[in-house]
Amino acid sequence: MSAETAAIRLTGVSKRFGQLLALCDISLTVRPGEFFTLLGASGSGKTTLLRIIAGLEQPTAGEVVVEGGSPADARRRKLLGWVPQSPALLPWRTVAANVQLLTQVNRSANPATTVDTSALLARVGLAGFEDALPHELSGGMQQRVALVRAFALGAPILLMDEPFASLDEITRFEMRHLLLDLWQSSGAAVVFVTHSLAEAAYLSDRVAVLTARPGRVAAIHDIASPRPRVPQLEDTPEFFANVTALRDSLRIAMAPESSVTR
Amino acid sequence: MKIRSLLAPILGVAAFFGLWELLVRVGNVPTYALRPPSQILRYLFTESTGFPRATYQTGADALKALLIALVIGLAFGALMAASRWFEEAAQPVLILIQVTPWVAYSASVVLWIGGGTKPVLFVATLVCVPAFAFASMTGLRSADPASLEVLRSVNASSWETMWRVRLPGALPSLFTAARFAVGLSLAAVYYTEGGALSNNGLGATGRKALAANAALPLWSTVFCSAILGAIALTSISVLERVLLRWHASQRRATR
Ligand SMILES: Nc1ncnc2c1ncn2[C@@H]1O[C@H](COP(=O)(O)OP(=O)(O)OP(=O)(O)O)[C@@H](O)[C@H]1O
Ligand SMILES: [Mg+2]
Numbered sequence A: 001m002s003a004e005t006a007a008i009r010l011t012g013v014s015k016r017f018g019q020l021l022a023l024c025d026i027s028l029t030v031r032p033g034e035f036f037t038l039l040g041a042s043g044s045g046k047t048t049l050l051r052i053i054a055g056l057e058q059p060t061a062g063e064v065v066v067e068g069g070s071p072a073d074a075r076r077r078k079l080l081g082w083v084p085q086s087p088a089l090l091p092w093r094t095v096a097a098n099v100q101l102l103t104q105v106n107r108s109a110n111p112a113t114t115v116d117t118s119a120l121l122a123r124v125g126l127a128g129f130e131d132a133l134p135h136e137l138s139g140g141m142q143q144r145v146a147l148v149r150a151f152a153l154g155a156p157i158l159l160m161d162e163p164f165a166s167l168d169e170i171t172r173f174e175m176r177h178l179l180l181d182l183w184q185s186s187g188a189a190v191v192f193v194t195h196s197l198a199e200a201a202y203l204s205d206r207v208a209v210l211t212a213r214p215g216r217v218a219a220i221h222d223i224a225s226p227r228p229r230v231p232q233l234e235d236t237p238e239f240f241a242n243v244t245a246l247r248d249s250l251r252i253a254m255a256p257e258s259s260v261t262r
Numbered sequence B: 001m002k003i004r005s006l007l008a009p010i011l012g013v014a015a016f017f018g019l020w021e022l023l024v025r026v027g028n029v030p031t032y033a034l035r036p037p038s039q040i041l042r043y044l045f046t047e048s049t050g051f052p053r054a055t056y057q058t059g060a061d062a063l064k065a066l067l068i069a070l071v072i073g074l075a076f077g078a079l080m081a082a083s084r085w086f087e088e089a090a091q092p093v094l095i096l097i098q099v100t101p102w103v104a105y106s107a108s109v110v111l112w113i114g115g116g117t118k119p120v121l122f123v124a125t126l127v128c129v130p131a132f133a134f135a136s137m138t139g140l141r142s143a144d145p146a147s148l149e150v151l152r153s154v155n156a157s158s159w160e161t162m163w164r165v166r167l168p169g170a171l172p173s174l175f176t177a178a179r180f181a182v183g184l185s186l187a188a189v190y191y192t193e194g195g196a197l198s199n200n201g202l203g204a205t206g207r208k209a210l211a212a213n214a215a216l217p218l219w220s221t222v223f224c225s226a227i228l229g230a231i232a233l234t235s236i237s238v239l240e241r242v243l244l245r246w247h248a249s250q251r252r253a254t255r
Helices: A046-053 A071-076 A095-104 A117-123 A139-151 A169-186 A197-203 A231-235 A237-254 B002-026 B037-047 B051-082 B084-099 B102-113 B117-141 B145-152 B158-195 B202-211 B215-243
Strands: A008-017 A020-030 A035-039 A061-066 A080-083 A157-161 A189-194 A206-210 A217-222
Touching: A008 A046, A020 A046, A020 A061, A020 A217, A035 A046, A035 A197, A046 A061, A046 A157, A046 A189, A061 A071, A071 A080, A080 A139, A095 A117, A095 A139, A095 B145, A117 A139, A117 A169, A139 A157, A139 A169, A169 A197, A169 A231, A189 A197, A197 A231, A197 A237, A206 A237, A217 A237, A231 A237, B002 B037, B037 B215, B051 B084, B051 B117, B051 B158, B051 B202, B051 B215, B084 B117, B102 B117, B102 B158, B117 B158, B145 B158, B158 B202, B158 B215, B202 B215
Parallel strands: A035 A189, A035 A206, A080 A157, A157 A189
Antiparallel strands: A008 A020, A008 A061, A206 A217
């Protein structure tokens, strides 16, 4: 794949925290518009990898290219929509104001066409909540606001760190569907971090399975289920097969280091 | 709901004055020591002259000192929040200001700067700065790391981060500091006014009354100072209701 067709390209990325080797020799390519998932056990360095892509953390070794430039460049040009694990809404800002926060800073880098945020809020079922404060919303609603805040940038890349981890199973199920809906009309590439097999199998085009400490790419799975994906997909044999394949892959990845071939 | 929350403090104050009145009348307190509120009120409304002016003067100076201290304290707090080195340099000075009894040096400040309003503002501002500086420092530092990271992800400038995340997040601790500083500022203004001869605030009136052994005017200055403090604290509460609508401290329990 040539450099122009890659949204994100990692080459030999390693990260060391003092004595601890968190990531080891990660090479990955995320294609434009692709839904790419990082699946791994706790401590496998998923968050660290996402932060390296965003330039919030420097790799110890290796190269990161985001939209043809450095991660710092990508941030300067507002090409990254960041969705943290907690919604991280500003409690004094209304829903509408929180969603607009990122377009109000570093304005010179805003894209020429603006995203209609009230339409996005309506899409995720938050019409009528524009003037509500975050503490008046449920956890799931807050996370939806955080999603819309990232999509409001109109950025070509979205980085999401277990955005649904703190939600209950029913809400998570709804959120998957909402996220796909938003993503499909945005055309952005998504790097999605999770340790939920169902989430990975439902959402992704491709899933990279990481080993634990140090994090290495153990396998990359293609998820061929056709799009648009609908909640009923989760009841199909095909979906079960994908989940099983991911589970097996994860089990091998978590086994003692010697069994991982690289 | 609204009326009840207004009624409660009024009833509380009324009960306090009632008790005071009772204590003075029943307890045989000598009139040169303590006057009942009824006499103070009668004196203020019928005999006295110059109290509205003096109260205004004292209130305005205390407010000015608070605002100047807020600005200086915020500047110090921002620098301390940004740099450990600056924090370590500034902290002992601020603590020194905080623990030194200002009563001890206020007269020297008058000698140094001269009479009038200047020494009054100087002392009152000085004693209020540490509270605001420490409150800003902790407030600005306590911003949610995840929110800061969201702003970093789009390369927001540190000024934008300050203005949109850190400063609003520091408001709760600034309000706490303001509550504490109101009393400090009023006391420092009152006391320094007493030493600064050409000033005509409540402190100067009180000092003259004390020298003339006039209990009624003296207690009237105390009374007016208390009113000023009450007005200040009520204003802070109202501001807090409006500006901290989002904060847990301002939310009523639902049950
Ligand atoms: N700033 C840091 N300083 C030192 N060690 C760190 C730092 N950040 C992460 N680590 C270590 O790197 C390893 C990977 O951490 P990371 O947070 O990336 O894992 P993760 O896959 O996101 O885990 P989880 O699923 O629990 O979120 C962990 O062992 C962690 O202790
Ligand atoms: Mg993590």
